[in-house]
Amino acid sequence: MTYATCLACRECGREFPLEPLHVCDFCFGPLEVAYDHDGIQSKITRERIESGPRSIWRYIDLLPVDEDFIVDLNVGWTPLLKADRLADRLGMRELWIKNDTCNPSWSFKDRVVAVASSRARQLGFTTLACASTGNLANSVSAHAARAGMDAIVFIPHDLEAGKVLGSAVYNPTIVSVNGSYDDVNRLCSELADDRHWAFVNINVRPYYAEGSRTLAYEVAEQLGWRAPRQVVAPMASGSLFTKIHKGFQEFQRYGLIEDTPVRMIGAQAEGCSPITTAWRNETTNIRPVKPDTIAKSLAIGNPADGYYALKTMKRTDGGSTAVTDPEVVEGIQMLAECEGVFAETAGGVTIAGLRQAIETGQLDPDEATVAFITGGGLKTSDAVVEHVTQPIPVEGTLQSFEAAFAEAPEAVGVGG
Amino acid sequence: MSTRRVRFTFEGDAVKEPVIYLVGHEFEVVTNIRMADVEHDFGWVVLELDGDHDEIDRALAWVEAKGVRIDPVAGDVVES
Numbered sequence A: 001m002t003y004a005t006c007l008a009c010r011e012c013g014r015e016f017p018l019e020p021l022h023v024c025d026f027c028f029g030p031l032e033v034a035y036d037h038d039g040i041q042s043k044i045t046r047e048r049i050e051s052g053p054r055s056i057w058r059y060i061d062l063l064p065v066d067e068d069f070i071v072d073l074n075v076g077w078t079p080l081l082k083a084d085r086l087a088d089r090l091g092m093r094e095l096w097i098k099n100d101t102c103n104p105s106w107s108f109k110d111r112v113v114a115v116a117s118s119r120a121r122q123l124g125f126t127t128l129a130c131a132s133t134g135n136l137a138n139s140v141s142a143h144a145a146r147a148g149m150d151a152i153v154f155i156p157h158d159l160e161a162g163k164v165l166g167s168a169v170y171n172p173t174i175v176s177v178n179g180s181y182d183d184v185n186r187l188c189s190e191l192a193d194d195r196h197w198a199f200v201n202i203n204v205r206p207y208y209a210e211g212s213r214t215l216a217y218e219v220a221e222q223l224g225w226r227a228p229r230q231v232v233a234p235m236a237s238g239s240l241f242t243k244i245h246k247g248f249q250e251f252q253r254y255g256l257i258e259d260t261p262v263r264m265i266g267a268q269a270e271g272c273s274p275i276t277t278a279w280r281n282e283t284t285n286i287r288p289v290k291p292d293t294i295a296k297s298l299a300i301g302n303p304a305d306g307y308y309a310l311k312t313m314k315r316t317d318g319g320s321t322a323v324t325d326p327e328v329v330e331g332i333q334m335l336a337e338c339e340g341v342f343a344e345t346a347g348g349v350t351i352a353g354l355r356q357a358i359e360t361g362q363l364d365p366d367e368a369t370v371a372f373i374t375g376g377g378l379k380t381s382d383a384v385v386e387h388v389t390q391p392i393p394v395e396g397t398l399q400s401f402e403a404a405f406a407e408a409p410e411a412v413g414v415g416g
Numbered sequence B: 001m002s003t004r005r006v007r008f009t010f011e012g013d014a015v016k017e018p019v020i021y022l023v024g025h026e027f028e029v030v031t032n033i034r035m036a037d038v039e040h041d042f043g044w045v046v047l048e049l050d051g052d053h054d055e056i057d058r059a060l061a062w063v064e065a066k067g068v069r070i071d072p073v074a075g076d077v078v079e080s
Helices: A037-043 A047-048 A056-062 A083-092 A109-122 A135-147 A159-169 A179-193 A205-210 A213-222 A239-253 A272-279 A306-315 A325-339 A345-359 A377-383 A396-405 B012-016 B019-026 B053-065
Strands: A006-008 A031-035 A080-082 A095-099 A126-133 A152-155 A173-177 A231-236 A264-268 A319-325 A371-372 B002-011 B029-038 B043-052 B067-073
Touching: A031 A037, A031 A205, A037 A056, A047 A056, A047 A080, A047 A213, A056 A109, A056 A213, A080 A213, A083 A095, A083 A345, A083 A371, A095 A213, A109 A126, A109 A135, A109 A205, A126 A135, A126 A179, A126 A239, A135 A152, A135 A159, A152 A179, A159 B067, A173 A179, A173 A345, A179 B067, A205 A239, A213 A239, A213 B029, A239 A306, A264 A272, A264 A306, A264 A345, A272 A306, A272 A319, A306 A319, A319 A325, A319 A345, A325 A345, A325 A377, A325 B019, A345 A377, B002 B012, B002 B019, B002 B053, B019 B029, B019 B043, B019 B053, B029 B053, B043 B053
Parallel strands: A095 A371, A126 A152, A152 A173, A231 A264, A231 A371, A264 A319
Antiparallel strands: A006 A031, A080 A095, B002 B043, B002 B067, B029 B043
16 A cells, blocks of 8 residues: 555645646646655564565555556666775765666666556556657656556657667657657647646656655665765756655655765756756756757756756755766766776766766765766767777787787786 | 646846737737746746637747747656
């Protein structure tokens, strides 16, 4: 049984039933799931969580889904790696990498879609839908296949074939919209009001967003039931960023971890940094931008939760960074070379943002820090293909190898 | 009849123009402002538009031509 009680407006507090709604009818503020905290408090313990499955569903008491409706692709419980070599490179004392590239469709979107698809099934939907240029469509298509639901995915007409493949293999209906990015936005917003489809990040968005909290739950548990002192997370809509903080707060509220402050530091690419720009200008008024960056998975020019991300930064004495595209590539390479984790461009933004936060004094290199890597590198291999190690060509003889190897000794460590 | 919930974002000179008044004057569309924050050179207004579907489309195209950005109230819904 879920402890979710209703949807509540984040602006005016009005309450609504647990239905496919996302905007307050009165003030048009965003809706968020509210819970019976006393009920959760009476039931939840570290032992109860530890005895659950090794997936996000170990936290089902904190999610807006009844057990009978779970769509289970074994999402979550991804590795938390102590990143000593990267910490050395950056001059840090304690750095951890939350490696969400290990999810079933290789990105953190599986967390939010797992919750959205499960709730959608509970609400009686038989079709999952989304508008996406990559990760979200992959995850929606995979979850629909797993659940035996229909999937309909809207993409811009000029999306590269390679990006469509990660969804197409699951056999969803793919609609290619002949128009601009904004046209796709508008069409899908209208369709969400018009069709009995669960658009995961529109009409069931309040449930979808809840899945991100599991990132914080896992980190706290994997750190031995404690919160880190600092977090660096990428920001697109800003939802992930605010929900990670909420996750730590909830664990503190329920007495699962100590009530220690967590400083929240956001990372964006300069070519799409409306939240960081507002932070630097000390305003909560976010000016929408036209994205122009290789970090496509963060390219949301008009972030729905940007205002709340700014409030989270302010409340936690946090910060915000914006990094250039070359810095994004460097970030991907640093993480791969130091820790063996191949991240997509959003991960490059996180690592480059982490470095910038240290350089600008927004992050204390001596405090325990967790950086969130939200998607796998093969999704954006184009970004680094020209920057990585090239093969040394040799003939199949020892003589040829020795001659070529002698000219490129830096390519391989000197061995016996 | 249909209803559309949108967010207008004004920058620069567009802030000074009575765009929302003119929508109601020039088109068969009823405007209903629900939230807003307007400064001297920037502002946004969240509003509901009631009218014939095609008439709302025409009104929104006219607003966009005035240099006003129009988004769904939920922000960008196309994600990676």
